[in-house]
Amino acid sequence: MAFNTAVNSQITDAVTQANVKVLAEAPAMAMGAMFQTMAHSTGILFENSVSAQQQQNTLSQAAANTGVMQIYSVDTMADAAATEKVSQAGVADNLSSLMTVLQSFQNR
DSSP: OOOOOSSOHHHHHHHHHHHHHHHHHHHHHHHHHHHHHHHHHHHHHHHHHHHHHHHHHHHHHHHHHHHHHHHHTHHHHHHHHHHHHHHGGGHHHHHHHHHHHHHHHHTO
């Protein structure tokens, strides 16, 4: 019971009980807030993991696609290399043209 005051004792008892109720509920409210925060954080964790999996899947599909494109272009690249080798049959002409140009610079 509260000390004797000019206020009615029933009022002071009601205020005291309300304060005790608030203090008694504080740990439960704090734990509830903590549980909600943990649930929200766990939800974000799962969202991030799903996003990472989707990005990894996209990268693996792109890598597989690039590999298939390289496999299909082997013949084309071999043809290009052979064509380049054949087209360099006139290397001697190119070298003689280069020598002519270099000699013209030396004469100046």
